[in-house]
Amino acid sequence: MKAWIAFWNIMLKDLWAYYLKPPNISWGIIFPIAWTSMFFIKSGSGLGSIPGLLPGVIALSVLFGTTSMLSVTVTFEKKNRSFERLLLAPIPLGLLMLAKTGGSIMFGVFNAIMPILLALFLADLRDVDWLIALFSIFLIAVVSTFLGLFIAVSVSEVFEAQTFSNFFRFPMIFLCGLFFPVESLPLLLKPFAYLLPLTYGVDLLRGAIERKNSLPLWLDLIAICISGMLLFYASLRNIHHKWIA
Amino acid sequence: MKSTDADSDIAALIEVAGLHKRFGSVTAVDGISFNVRRGELFGFLGPNGAGKTTTITMLVGLARPDAGRITIAGLDCSVDPKAAQHLIGVVPDESNLYSELSGFDNLCFCAALYGMPKKERCSRAAELLKLFGLQEAADRKFGGYSKGMKRKLTIAAGIIHKPQILFLDEPTTGIDISSARHIRQMIARLHTNGTTIFLTTHYLEEAERLCERIAFIVKGRIVREDSVANLLATLDDHQLLRISAAQMPENLAELLGNSFPDLSFQMIDNNQLQVSSLELIGVGPLVRFIEEQGALVSEARRIMPSLEDVFVKVAGIGLTDMGRDKEKAGGDR
Ligand SMILES: Nc1ncnc2c1ncn2[C@@H]1O[C@H](COP(=O)(O)OP(=O)(O)OP(=O)(O)O)[C@@H](O)[C@H]1O
Numbered sequence: 001m002k003a004w005i006a007f008w009n010i011m012l013k014d015l016w017a018y019y020l021k022p023p024n025i026s027w028g029i030i031f032p033i034a035w036t037s038m039f040f041i042k043s044g045s046g047l048g049s050i051p052g053l054l055p056g057v058i059a060l061s062v063l064f065g066t067t068s069m070l071s072v073t074v075t076f077e078k079k080n081r082s083f084e085r086l087l088l089a090p091i092p093l094g095l096l097m098l099a100k101t102g103g104s105i106m107f108g109v110f111n112a113i114m115p116i117l118l119a120l121f122l123a124d125l126r127d128v129d130w131l132i133a134l135f136s137i138f139l140i141a142v143v144s145t146f147l148g149l150f151i152a153v154s155v156s157e158v159f160e161a162q163t164f165s166n167f168f169r170f171p172m173i174f175l176c177g178l179f180f181p182v183e184s185l186p187l188l189l190k191p192f193a194y195l196l197p198l199t200y201g202v203d204l205l206r207g208a209i210e211r212k213n214s215l216p217l218w219l220d221l222i223a224i225c226i227s228g229m230l231l232f233y234a235s236l237r238n239i240h241h242k243w244i245a
Numbered sequence: 246m247k248s249t250d251a252d253s254d255i256a257a258l259i260e261v262a263g264l265h266k267r268f269g270s271v272t273a274v275d276g277i278s279f280n281v282r283r284g285e286l287f288g289f290l291g292p293n294g295a296g297k298t299t300t301i302t303m304l305v306g307l308a309r310p311d312a313g314r315i316t317i318a319g320l321d322c323s324v325d326p327k328a329a330q331h332l333i334g335v336v337p338d339e340s341n342l343y344s345e346l347s348g349f350d351n352l353c354f355c356a357a358l359y360g361m362p363k364k365e366r367c368s369r370a371a372e373l374l375k376l377f378g379l380q381e382a383a384d385r386k387f388g389g390y391s392k393g394m395k396r397k398l399t400i401a402a403g404i405i406h407k408p409q410i411l412f413l414d415e416p417t418t419g420i421d422i423s424s425a426r427h428i429r430q431m432i433a434r435l436h437t438n439g440t441t442i443f444l445t446t447h448y449l450e451e452a453e454r455l456c457e458r459i460a461f462i463v464k465g466r467i468v469r470e471d472s473v474a475n476l477l478a479t480l481d482d483h484q485l486l487r488i489s490a491a492q493m494p495e496n497l498a499e500l501l502g503n504s505f506p507d508l509s510f511q512m513i514d515n516n517q518l519q520v521s522s523l524e525l526i527g528v529g530p531l532v533r534f535i536e537e538q539g540a541l542v543s544e545a546r547r548i549m550p551s552l553e554d555v556f557v558k559v560a561g562i563g564l565t566d567m568g569r570d571k572e573k574a575g576g577d578r
């Protein structure tokens with residue numbers, strides 16, 4: 001019970017102190033709008049192409065939203081030493097880090113709202129399986145948050161976190177199936193694409209929105225869950241070994 | 246004597262044995278052992294870089310020792326650094342609360358970290374804000390607090406969950422006299438109420454006034470550990486004389502040493518000289534000698550030996566090394 005009070009308040013504090021601040025809210029709106037309009041307009045193949053682009057645009061909005069926030073909530077707090085307070089709290093490290101990432105996961109899901117709203121206006125989304133779509137968005141938010149966490153605990157400066165996450169983010173844009181379907185990637189790049197958790201997230205979404213998933217649903221689910229768990233576990237290990245050194 | 250030592254070991258709340266910590270080539274803590282008894286105010290004294298903060302971080306579970314054993318309330322913290330965290334409160338050497346939250350919210354948040362229910366959190370936060378004279382700043386952001394206010398709120402945050410054991414890392418460093426005095430009163434009060442306190446400081450007067458037992462740490466090693474009374478008793482047979490004079494030549498201590506080989510001399514600052522001896526000190530010849538060297542003596546008075554003198558004796562560190570910080574402590578009295 002006590003641990004849950006701590007868990008809940010750590011998450012609420014991050015929400016109030018960081019995520020619900022006007023700049024972040026507007027960022028969570030403007031950034032996805034910019035992405036989405038850019039891709040919808042640039043694709044040039046008319047409104048009919050929007051459902052095809054939507055999974056990638058959603059995934060990117062979520063990915064960028066979550067990974068940028070963790071460099072603040074984790075790296076910045078580590079740098080100014082307020083993170084030590086959390087490490088002193090009598091709650092298990094795993095629960096602490098779930099609390100630290102909970103806000104970011106919600107923020108990630110919030111980042112997906114704008115592309116969906118825009119697409120609802122512009123295209124016919126009647127065939128979408130919303131339940132699976134929402135679930136996929138949630139999983140994408142979880143896995144990209146844990147990726148952001150992994151990056152945040154691997155560096156010591158905020159700017160390093162930003163640089164390091166771009167190192168992951170930009171290849172993902174090209175490889176996860178947003179521009180080119182993974183199946184049509186050069187043979188050499190395919191293995192890389194299948195190493196990226198976002199690939200499975202995009203495929204899941206594709207299944208929900210267009211029914212055009214290239215992998216079986218269960219495989220996508222398993223892959224995304226396993227990569228999420230691995231990233232989280234690796235982050236915990238890093239904190240355990242490097243921060244409590 | 247033996248039996249009381251054994252009794253005290255039974256009552257030890259914190260037991261530390263053979264603690265080591267290195268950072269690269271620097272040995273920060275070099276095999277220290279000590280016990281802190283339940284309800285005791287234990288002082289950990291040493292100059293800058295002695296290893297005080299490093300010791301605290303290991304005790305509270307923010308760092309792992311390279312070797313050694315830490316037991317807090319019977320829980321082995323060397324295996325699981327988090328084992329005793331529910332029992333302890335920590336006031337770090339730097340204020341590390343959340344600058345974007347108000348004073349009140351900071352305290353409530355810290356209380357929540359220890360699982361306090363909401364109603365209790367709020368009333369306890371209000372109570373502590375009042376106790377530390379911060380009611381008016383309760384709704385202001387912590388980032389805008391002055392240094393002394395930050396320190397006070399950091400201490401309040403450390404005791405919000407009423408910990409059995411409190412670790413205080415240099416609680417009065419860098420703040421003004423009246424705030425420092427206020428903080429010392431708070432510490433004394435917590436001690437009276439039964440909290441076990443581990444206090445690091447490099448202000449010897451502070452330690453002398455507050456602590457029951459003291460360990461002197463120098464370069465990662467404990468050079469002496471005893472009760473304050475016992476420490477002061479080691480110098481009971483010492484005669485101490487303090488001479489104030491203007492225009493003292495720089496090599497005065499050396500000149501005096503040559504002429505009065507039975508006495509030892511130490512320059513405290515440009516205008517003060519301390520003379521110590523096991524024999525009674527004759528003031529006349531000393532003053533005459535000093536004036537012959539061109540200085541103008543204004544005062545010569547006998548003083549009671551202080552912890553500072555004990556420290557100088559056991560640690561072999563010049564008064565000036567530790568004394569310089571006295572100005573920062575605001576003279577303390
Ligand atoms: N994280 C670290 N990395 C490298 N060296 C460190 C680290 N922490 C402490 N040290 C070194 O260990 C030694 C002891 O430092 P520590 O901070 O424990 O001293 P201290 O007694 O608290 O000093 P002060 O009175 O200045 O606070 C110093 O030489 C310091 O440079």
Ligand SMILES: [Mg+2]
Nearest residue numbers: 297298299338
């Ligand atoms: Mg220190």
